[in-house]
Amino acid sequence: MTKKKRGLVMNKGKYLTDYLKNNAKKIGLKKALICQDKTLNWSELYADSNNIESFLRKHFGDTGKQHVIAIILPNSWQFVVIYYGIISSGHMAMPIDVSFKKLEIDNIINTTKPSLIITDHKHRNYFSSSIKSIIVDDLYRKKFRPVSYKNEFLPPEQQISTLFYASGTTGNPKVIPNTHYNQLWDIESIAKPMGWTGNDTIFIPLPLSHRHGLVIGLLGSLFHGNTVFLQNFFNPDSALELLDSGKISMFLGVPAIYKKLMDHNPEKYYDLNKVRLFESGSSHLSPLLWQEFKDRFGAEIFDRYGTSETGTIALNTLSERSPGVFGCLPKGVKIRIENNEELSTKSPGLFPGYYKNEKATKANFASDGWWRSGDIFLKENNKLKLKSRIQEKIMKNGYLVNPRDVEWAMLQNSKIKEIYVTGLQNKESLNDKILFFIVSDMSNREIQEYYKKNLPASWRPDTVFLISNIPKTLTGKPSLAKLMSMVNVG
Numbered sequence: 001m002t003k004k005k006r007g008l009v010m011n012k013g014k015y016l017t018d019y020l021k022n023n024a025k026k027i028g029l030k031k032a033l034i035c036q037d038k039t040l041n042w043s044e045l046y047a048d049s050n051n052i053e054s055f056l057r058k059h060f061g062d063t064g065k066q067h068v069i070a071i072i073l074p075n076s077w078q079f080v081v082i083y084y085g086i087i088s089s090g091h092m093a094m095p096i097d098v099s100f101k102k103l104e105i106d107n108i109i110n111t112t113k114p115s116l117i118i119t120d121h122k123h124r125n126y127f128s129s130s131i132k133s134i135i136v137d138d139l140y141r142k143k144f145r146p147v148s149y150k151n152e153f154l155p156p157e158q159q160i161s162t163l164f165y166a167s168g169t170t171g172n173p174k175v176i177p178n179t180h181y182n183q184l185w186d187i188e189s190i191a192k193p194m195g196w197t198g199n200d201t202i203f204i205p206l207p208l209s210h211r212h213g214l215v216i217g218l219l220g221s222l223f224h225g226n227t228v229f230l231q232n233f234f235n236p237d238s239a240l241e242l243l244d245s246g247k248i249s250m251f252l253g254v255p256a257i258y259k260k261l262m263d264h265n266p267e268k269y270y271d272l273n274k275v276r277l278f279e280s281g282s283s284h285l286s287p288l289l290w291q292e293f294k295d296r297f298g299a300e301i302f303d304r305y306g307t308s309e310t311g312t313i314a315l316n317t318l319s320e321r322s323p324g325v326f327g328c329l330p331k332g333v334k335i336r337i338e339n340n341e342e343l344s345t346k347s348p349g350l351f352p353g354y355y356k357n358e359k360a361t362k363a364n365f366a367s368d369g370w371w372r373s374g375d376i377f378l379k380e381n382n383k384l385k386l387k388s389r390i391q392e393k394i395m396k397n398g399y400l401v402n403p404r405d406v407e408w409a410m411l412q413n414s415k416i417k418e419i420y421v422t423g424l425q426n427k428e429s430l431n432d433k434i435l436f437f438i439v440s441d442m443s444n445r446e447i448q449e450y451y452k453k454n455l456p457a458s459w460r461p462d463t464v465f466l467i468s469n470i471p472k473t474l475t476g477k478p479s480l481a482k483l484m485s486m487v488n489v490g
Contacts, residue, residue, distance in 0.1 A: 015156055015180045016219060017088045020046055023225050031227045035077045045081065052085025054144035066160060067115040070094040072123045075208050075232045078136050080218065082118055087161045090153055094163040095209040102126050108165050112175055112355065157181035163355055164211050164308050175355035176308045183215050185348045186311035187223045189330035194277060194302065195318055198225045203248045205231040205239055205257060211308045212282045217252045236264035249276040255285050256472050258301060262292055272297045279304060284404065288411045290323040305386060310371055311349030314384050324386040343377040344370040394423035394432045396458040406459050413450055416440045418470050420478045436461040437483055439469055
């Protein structure tokens with residue numbers, strides 16, 4: 001691999017795979033990956049990824065073209081090896097969530113048109129024989145000789161390593177390319193604020209098919225040379241046992257995972273004091289959950305804010321951890337609050353634009369090149385405070401209603417276990433409809449009595465949906481599509 005002298009990160013001109021090679025050379029016998037069924041040290045991880053790299057170079061030849069290669073596998077050592085093999089060979093990895101339904105996967109495949117899909121027997125049945133695919137077990141039965149590769153990589157800030165499928169928080173689902181440089185900047189810029197060093201041991205229960213788990217978790221550990229404990233699928237029982245063991249110094253989670261840890265086996269004591277940092281990202285961390293977690297486990301969750309398009313924009317500090325209030329900007333991040341309170345940003349981590357979707361790219365960039373986040377923030381005492389998303393703005397009786405404020409007020413009632421508030425806009429009316437989705441043993445009448453007594457008129461719901469749980473994506477965000485399917489808008 002040819003190294004360039006370009007780049008804006010502190011380790012200039014580096015590619016992600018340079019760190020894999022260096023780790024194998026310098027800390028080769030150190031454990032790199034601990035999974036349920038296999039443990040790999042850095043030398044073994046490097047050798048196995050080289051085998052995948054050799055296969056891909058032989059398969060695609062020396063054309064100089066970057067191919068999209070989809071990975072449809074659960075968290076596993078095979079996923080990690082294949083991902084590193086893809087980006088080492090100069091191609092673009094496209095991880096796809098195994099929890100997606102066939103229609104969702106078909107949409108991604110049709111959008112990105114991968115040249116190859118690496119998957120398991122279960123998901124192979126999703127595709128027609130016209131789509132080139134290979135079963136992961138068949139791939140690992142073979143050893144491939146190293147193949148020479150004449151083509152040089154583009155500079156790190158241009159060489160795309162990964163395509164992420166966005167769930168559609170900022171509109172319709174889109175494909176987000178990340179370069180080696182985007183990802184390395186993000187990892188390196190948060191290291192000091194998080195106190196992250198090579199001495200940490202990392203626990204990742206997050207799906208590697210999403211940016212949080214893959215970039216912040218897996219690639220962050222690659223950058224620092226950490227040992228990673230990788231959970232195939234999140235299991236609160238085994239997660240708490242591992243956190244109690246003293247083997248883990250950093251835990252990467254999302255609010256939905258912290259909620260499950262909170263609710264699991266509440267009568268049992270777990271000693272989590274040896275965990276140095278509990279990190280949260282990907283979705284809104286409620287103050288109530290933050291406090292409940294602290295009350296039970298004695299740990300303050302470290303909140304981090306960013307997007308797949310920008311990388312990390314803001315985060316807590318080690319000395320001051322608070323949900324949704326960020327006192328630190330990574331080096332190189334610039335922000336401004338627009339007249340509509342939307343946060344816009346520029347940073348070295350900004351992505352190159354949506355994959356094969358110039359219209360969406362132009363729609364989300366301001367004319368001066370600043371990225372519109374879609375999130376509403378306040379700036380108070382040199383700190384950023386997350387309020388809500390632009391599309392969640394609700395106008396009622398002439399007042400602007402913030403759904404997160406309404407949720408906070410309703411959660412003061414201990415009988416309400418969970419709530420999601422959103423609006424339904426009506427172009428023919430000056431008032432939007434306010435919808436409450438509530439998990440509680442209370443009756444509709446009891447809920448009505450509570451909000452009439454405690455909420456201003458502009459905050460009160462037009463419709464209340466009592467449901468058994470708030471449906472969420474794997475990254476912990478409420479699934480708006482599933483919630484809205486409950487609403488009769490006719």
